[in-house]
Amino acid sequence: MTPSLVPLYLRSRGLPGTAAALAVLLAVSRWGADRLVDRPLFDSGAQVPVVVLVPVLAAAVTGLSLHSRSGELDRSAPLPWWRWRGAHLLALTGLAALWLGTAVPGDPAHFGAPTLVRGVLGFTGLAAAGAALFGARLSWLPPVVYGGTAYLAAPRTPGGAAAVWAWSMQPGAQPAAWATAVLLFAAGAALVAVRGPAADGVR
Amino acid sequence: MSAAGTLATAPPAPPAAPRVHRTELLRGAGVWVGAVLAVSVIVAVLARRYFLFDTWATTQATLRGAGLILGGPLALTAGCWQGGREGRRGTGDLLASAARSPLRRALTAALPSMAWPVLGYLAATAVCLGVLLPYPSYGHPAWHLPVVDAVALGSLGALGFAAGRAVPWRFSPPLVGVAGYVLLGVGVSGYTGPGTAWLSPANKAWGGFGDVPVWWAGVLCVVWTAGLAAAALLAGHARRRALAVLPLLAAVAAGSVLYGTGDGLLRSDSSATALVCDRGTPAVCVRADHAGALPAVRAVVTRIDSRLAGAPGAPVRYREGGTGGVIPPGEVRFELYGGVFRGRLGDPEMLYRDFVFAVTMPFGCEGSSNPAGYPAEYAVQEWLDLGRPLFADTAAEERHAESAARRLRALAPAERRAWLGRYLVAARGCDTSGVPAP
């Protein structure tokens, strides 16, 4: 790994643009969260939509960043790609979790910074799996569809089976929800690191 | 299907040529869009069936809410993806050399974007209503509502398609979808005024607490959504683009009526809001459409009433609805926000908390709270088992409140009843400062 490869890799994946998109997302979510709380009759509970749905968008941005214009060429290169892709995913996930976690405090006991971090992990895992299965261009599909459905469908009571299937909507620090999110991240990241994003020129 | 042999012999009648509309419907992501939409709507509705209200109005409101909030962005995204197809596939030149008019071409290509969300939603509606058929105990299904929603979903698909044709960019589909999620969500969030909410087809007001929309609200919604979609398609592809003005005018007219009338489009359903009471003391009354939940509400009333133990000033009547009006003394008004399902309350705890607050901080007393009264307020709420976290400005006051609660618990029943009575009477007058903490 010669050092000069790193900036080339960053440019080839459009990572400056991705970081900019994450920064915009951060600013918008912070503004949105503040605005929601400012309204009369709404307290920090009103931030739930932001806290739960912003990680979906962050994951979508991360998933799209896996896109390579030269996928066919990349696959033929002898480089240990899984390291690059793994580092790529870890760096963006860490960045998103750090930024979002510090930007939107929310209500840590129910829906707050920990929820954001858990969401970033789980949804990024889904996006990574989506990239491996459908290609980076459609990688946002699984987190968006799952996130939207869980947001509407999740029961209001914590715990039980819902802690697994509706992990993204669990208030507070439910161990099962955290475990599911971490597992999703590990599985998705491993899948895309090893297999790489699917070719997405077919559709 | 070996066609090689047929070449040598006399050609038989050729197989029927595939119809273009069938081809477009079956050879794309459309089928999956319809399936994903149907499954996610079914999951979203049925996972919440224990929270559904006991009426057809609220059942259908949940269904259309899920269908539009989940299906709408999906239809937009899929339409945008389909609209960007010619750009992705590089078929622009080939299509431009064809004799078929651009509008016909666009309508055919947009067909899956419009049809599959509609089919998926109607399938989900059929399944959900079929499963929920035995449950609602009041009202009857409004059959025109699924049609209104289906038109809205098809229109969103067409709008997404038009957007994708106009801006064939890789990031267009997710962006359009997210924008749709936000804009449609405005209708259910309640953050904006009622006028804006009615512009979103996902507006929650379509099935509320005993209010039903007038029938022509559905017509307005159809004209509003379909008009926008037709205008977008005509503006993009018609030979005479000025024709787009006609549906646009219709849409704007319908939209401005929706916006201007707002919640005036609702009329209250008097047979649903009529009260049904049981014969116990204190009296408990619920609206006719929640009659099945009367015993469940009675159980919650009994819970608070046993803690109040007949203290003077304890409520004599608990009545559903009418929280906005003048409330006679001794009456508690409530709404079943937690929902009702087959006679069970969706969230009895929530109703109990509402009762406690109504007793200790009656409606209309907001803003007149007395800081000095916090320990007393905390003590009475603690006695009533509210489970509210202890939170005061100073640690000393927190200790004070905690010891007040402890003392109230330790009082003899008669003394406690007397103190509670004084507090409740004072609370009705919105001034508890004259009641020192026990």
Next chain:
Amino acid sequence: MTTETTVHVDGLTVRHRRTTALDALDLRIGRGVHGLLGPNGAGKTSLIRVLATVAPYRSGRLELLGVDPAVPAGRTSVRRRLGYLPQEFGHYPGFTVREFVAYMAWLKEVPKAAVPEAVERAMERVGLTGRADARIRTLSGGMVRRVGIAQAIVNDPELLLLDEPTAGLDPEQRVEFRALLRELGTTSTVLVSTHLVEDVATACTEVTLLDEGRVAFCGTSGELAAAGDDDAAGDSPTERGYTAALRRHRSARAASPEAAV
């Protein structure tokens, strides 16, 4: 030239931003197979796109199949009788071959009753009948090219425009394709742009050589072969004719820029 002229081009000028793709081009083409040769950037694709009624032009006059395609009604009538294979053949990979060809037949407004037979015949002529129900994404590059040719001929076009149709075809397919071209040329006007001069030598009755947006040579393929001299580069008479004609055109232009050819 024994047949009537079906393509009239007078003073056709096409510009892309600041470069001139076609420079006051005059061209007459009749029935038969007409080859369009020229180096990269000579304006072959620009000419074919204008003739296919998909690209605008700066100035000049056009008459295709007896009508002026600048008039909307005339354009539709030309498009019904037009077959076009673009250089970059865009298609829908999820469609089967039969579905795609039928789709194109619909786009070209082939009468409904005639569609089934037209589709089968087009697939048969390019040898795809055996793969009629295969999705296009499962086909090899050469087969996709044949799908492109099939869609171009599905409406039995009177004017057939093929932009590099032989790219991606293997030698055997190319031989069959040239036979198909000759057959099509007996009834319609076929304009084939190509880089392969042997296509021109064997399949085309006439040849137009473009260079920098102007006609460098126009004649029969025999005349092109005869134009070559021994010091012209090339491995076949047609190749030598090609380089010689091009060289002659360029030196003539350099001598008097106004009167090329």
